[in-house]
Amino acid sequence: MPGSASVTTGGDSASPIVFIREIIKRYGANTVLDRCSLAAHEGEILTLLGPSGCGKTTLLRCIAGFIQPDGGAISIDGADMAQMPVNRRPVGVVFQSYALFPHLTVAGNVGYGLRMRGVAKSDIAQRVKAALASVSLSGLDDRYPAQLSGGQQQRVAIARVVVLQPRVLLLDEPFNALDAKLRGSMQVELRHLIKQLGLTALFVTHDQEEAMTLSDRIAVMRAGRIEQLDRPDAIYDRPTTAYVADFIGASNTWYSRVDGGLVRLPDGQTVSTTHSGDVKVMVRPHNLVLHRASSERAGSWSGKLVFRRHVGAMMEYEVQLPDGQAIRAVGLHGDQPVEPSPSESVTLAVRNPAACMVFPAA
Amino acid sequence: MTPTALHGPFIDRLLSGRGIWPAVPAIIVLAIVAVIPFMVLLSLGFSDVVSSRGVIISQEFSLRHLKAALSDSLYWTTFRRSIGLAVTTTLLCMLLGFPVAYLYLIGGKWTRRIILVLTIAPILTSGIVRTYAWIVILGGRGVINTTLMQLGLIDQPVRIINTHWAVLIGMVQIHLPIMILPLIAVMTRHDTRLDEASANLGATRLGTLRHVILPLATPGLGTGAALVFTLSYTTFVVPQLLGGGNYLNAATMVFEQVVYALEWNKGAVTAVILMATCLIGLIGIAALTNLATRWTRAGRS
The missing domain is CATH 1.10.3720.10 (MetI-like)
Known part of the structure; x- marks a missing residue:
């Protein structure tokens, strides 16, 4: 399969700021990046999403220049980066645990890049002040990183790079160091901040929720290449491969055969497909509806409810089919006239057969 | 008398090996090889000794x-x-x-x-x-x-x-x-x-x-x-x-x-x-x- 086949531009016709063409990186016999191509456009937040070892951090480090790729090309703003040393690249990196200089104050950290570029002292003070104000950290100039909360450290790390007005912001799992409670609000805040500053950002994460919250587009990575690149809702609703469908959101999976262009679902409904032969059918939990077996709407696809729980306004169910397979379904709390109780017999139905995902069986 | 009454907190600490007790052997060795010779050194350097045939007759502090x-x-x-x-x-x-x-x-x-x-x-x-x-x-x-x-x-x-x-x-x-x-x-x-x-x-x-x-x-x-x-x-x-x-x-x-x-x-x-x-x-x-x-x-x- 050619490397560029999986890259879609998402309908954006502007020329890309970051353009990556068939990047290869090997460590011994291990190919970490396998002719990986990608284009990021002005002002967008593009997420590299994938499990650990998929090459997402390696790709980010190649763009920053910390490692040299074994093949392919990276250009930023039209300029080829192959011979460009790390300290001259127009990118700002926000590290996984921020890598703030522990021996420098907040002002010292934020002013570091300006100092290295030989900016006049009075200008530095002014620009540091402005940068700290833009991340709402005014007044913390003289603190040391160890005296800051995780969220504040993250904002210092961002201020430290945006003060240099980079063309591209590279963020390597910037929420890993924060506790779960803080993450959600910081994700929204970071998205607002990046948009407000008008920056282009490449963002690495293994957390799909984080990717969904932050991104304009998501590149799902697998084994050193990009499997699908699209808007978050498209990735969720129309995954192009079973791998993406499986990685993004929960799915119920079973195998079937195509008969006359149709796949028969277990509840008797059918889905049309262009595939033929053996196929893998995946359906999201929220596309399944569950009824008590005793109700008159009972259908032919039945099993035993083994577990149910409230998740906020949602009800989550786990149903065990007679063949032993566990099926997950999600509904709104209060949808059921009478909530089925565990070990009760229930029947399942697909709400919208067209939203079922059909892939060739591997 | 119960054993707890016999064992004060001091004995308890000693037996549980907490506090300074584990360091005691090292302290004793240090005292022998460092502190005592140092004291001898000080007394040699800052005293006047009058002795006769190896017997100290008088010894007093002196900056001589x-x-x-x-x-x-x-x-x-x-x-x-x-x-x-x-x-x-x-x-x-x-x-x-x-x-x-x-x-x-x-x-x-x-x-x-x-x-x-x-x-x-x-x-x-x-x-x-x-x-x-x-x-x-x-x-x-x-x-x-x-x-x-x-x-x-x-x-x-x-x-x-x-x-x-x-x-x-x-x-x-x-x-x-x-x-x-x-x-x-x-x-x-x-x-x-x-x-x-x-x-x-x-x-x-x-x-x-x-x-x-x-x-x-x-x-x-x-x-x-x-x-x-x-x-x-x-x-x-x-x-x-x-x-x-x-x-x-x-x-x-x-x-x-x-x-x-x-x-x-x-x-x-x-x-x-x-x-x-x-x-x-x-x-x-x-x-x-x-x-x-x-x-x-x-x-x-």
Whole structure:
């Protein structure tokens, strides 16, 4: 399969700021990046999403220049980066645990890049002040990183790079160091901040929720290449491969055969497909509806409810089919006239057969 | 009576091994080998003893030996020489040791292993053996002179051994590993992402070295300096062997006073001055390290 086949531009016709063409990186016999191509456009937040070892951090480090790729090309703003040393690249990196200089104050950290570029002292003070104000950290100039909360450290790390007005912001799992409670609000805040500053950002994460919250587009990575690149809702609703469908959101999976262009679902409904032969059918939990077996709407696809729980306004169910397979379904709390109780017999139905995902069986 | 009534909290602590008890054996050993001899030293140096046929008749506190020492110009020149030698050795070890530690930091697995072996191996061999090795190298018929003569650069052996330079070379070589080890300890803990961040923010390699690596290694430099200063200020073997018996520093002076002149009181006073000045030197190094740390830490935005 050619490397560029999986890259879609998402309908954006502007020329890309970051353009990556068939990047290869090997460590011994291990190919970490396998002719990986990608284009990021002005002002967008593009997420590299994938499990650990998929090459997402390696790709980010190649763009920053910390490692040299074994093949392919990276250009930023039209300029080829192959011979460009790390300290001259127009990118700002926000590290996984921020890598703030522990021996420098907040002002010292934020002013570091300006100092290295030989900016006049009075200008530095002014620009540091402005940068700290833009991340709402005014007044913390003289603190040391160890005296800051995780969220504040993250904002210092961002201020430290945006003060240099980079063309591209590279963020390597910037929420890993924060506790779960803080993450959600910081994700929204970071998205607002990046948009407000008008920056282009490449963002690495293994957390799909984080990717969904932050991104304009998501590149799902697998084994050193990009499997699908699209808007978050498209990735969720129309995954192009079973791998993406499986990685993004929960799915119920079973195998079937195509008969006359149709796949028969277990509840008797059918889905049309262009595939033929053996196929893998995946359906999201929220596309399944569950009824008590005793109700008159009972259908032919039945099993035993083994577990149910409230998740906020949602009800989550786990149903065990007679063949032993566990099926997950999600509904709104209060949808059921009478909530089925565990070990009760229930029947399942697909709400919208067209939203079922059909892939060739591997 | 119940056992708990018998065991007070004190006994409980003793039996549970908490508090200072686990340290007691070490404290006893230290008291025997360090504190008691030091007391003897003090009493020898700061008292007048009248004895007859080995029997002490009277002993009272006196500053007579200290006054005699302070008014003797030989003391002043000797201590000045000792301090100069120790300070020069310390500075040279810092200057030579830091690049090795930097190489360790940026080096790969094998570079690191080689540096570790080269650093630790000399420590595992006796200082006397290493000093004799320098005699072989620096001597009149030594490796350096023979080579220089064979190359025709000199007609007759240059005097290196038994000079100030021979002592300095030996001192630096013997003490360099002591400087490198604490620096390597610092470098092992060094977070290389800080260097990447520094480069990403526009710093050159030299800039990163100056503004990130050096400031963070300052405590290691301070520790190394304190160790090297203490050891080189009080060393006896190197000046004695490479100085050929005519290089007098504080430690060789104590040796001569006690062993050759049998002047125990003089030797004791010299030793006490040596310890006191060494302590002052250590306090100075600690203060300088603090100052350097604060200087490199200054936010200077």
